[in-house]
Amino acid sequence: MSGELQEGFACTVCGERHDVLPLQYSVNAPQAVMTIPSDQIQERIVITADQCVIDNSSFYLRGRILIPVPELDAPFVWGVWAEVGPKSFLRSNELWNTDGREQEPPFPGWLNSDLFLFGDTINLEVDVHTQPVGERPQFTIRDPDHPLARQQREGLTIEEIQDIAEMIFHRGQSS
Numbered sequence: 622m623s624g625e626l627q628e629g630f631a632c633t634v635c636g637e638r639h640d641v642l643p644l645q646y647s648v649n650a651p652q653a654v655m656t657i658p659s660d661q662i663q664e665r666i667v668i669t670a671d672q673c674v675i676d677n678s679s680f681y682l683r684g685r686i687l688i689p690v691p692e693l694d695a696p697f698v699w700g701v702w703a704e705v706g707p708k709s710f711l712r713s714n715e716l717w718n719t720d721g722r723e724q725e726p727p728f729p730g731w732l733n734s735d736l737f738l739f740g741d742t743i744n745l746e747v748d749v750h751t752q753p754v755g756e757r758p759q760f761t762i763r764d765p766d767h768p769l770a771r772q773q774r775e776g777l778t779i780e781e782i783q784d785i786a787e788m789i790f791h792r793g794q795s796s
């Protein structure tokens with residue numbers, strides 16, 4: 622099971638069959654990067670696949686919001702970014718290759734990705750859970766009443782994952 626369901630699904634928005642049903646969506650940079658003019662990117666941003674620093678003063682980590690899918694043996698995944706404090710960022714750097722780092726206590730972060738299905742998610746508070754070396758951190762939503770927090774507790778059905786795909790595939794189209 623990796624990232625998508627191969628049998629696809631019949632879309633209720635366009636009436637066509639989509640070839641695959643994604644089980645994960647990810648973005649390659651924090652949302653804050655998009656607001657920086659392209660001619661300033663090189664001097665203001667340092668970015669890797671996992672970390673980003675803007676203006677030497679704002680710090681971001683790439684992580685994963687996992688949502689259980691009881692019908693499958695794999696979770697649904699949002700690959701997103703969170704802003705973290707400078708101390709947390711430095712600490713995660715220190716521990717980057719340290720065995721057992723997953724025993725670190727969770728630390729606070731603030732989503733810096735636009736999950737438009739859930740309204741405004743910029744600065745939504747998360748706990749950042751360090752994972753074993755080689756794995757991205759996991760984010761859990763702090764506010765227990767937020768719909769995304771509820772999904773993290775209760776999981777998603779395949780049907781709900783299809784609804785998500787329909788909204789993402791056809792974002793911006795009037796229906």
Ligand SMILES: [Zn+2]
Pocket residue numbers: 632633634635636637639787790791
């Ligand atoms: Zn469609």
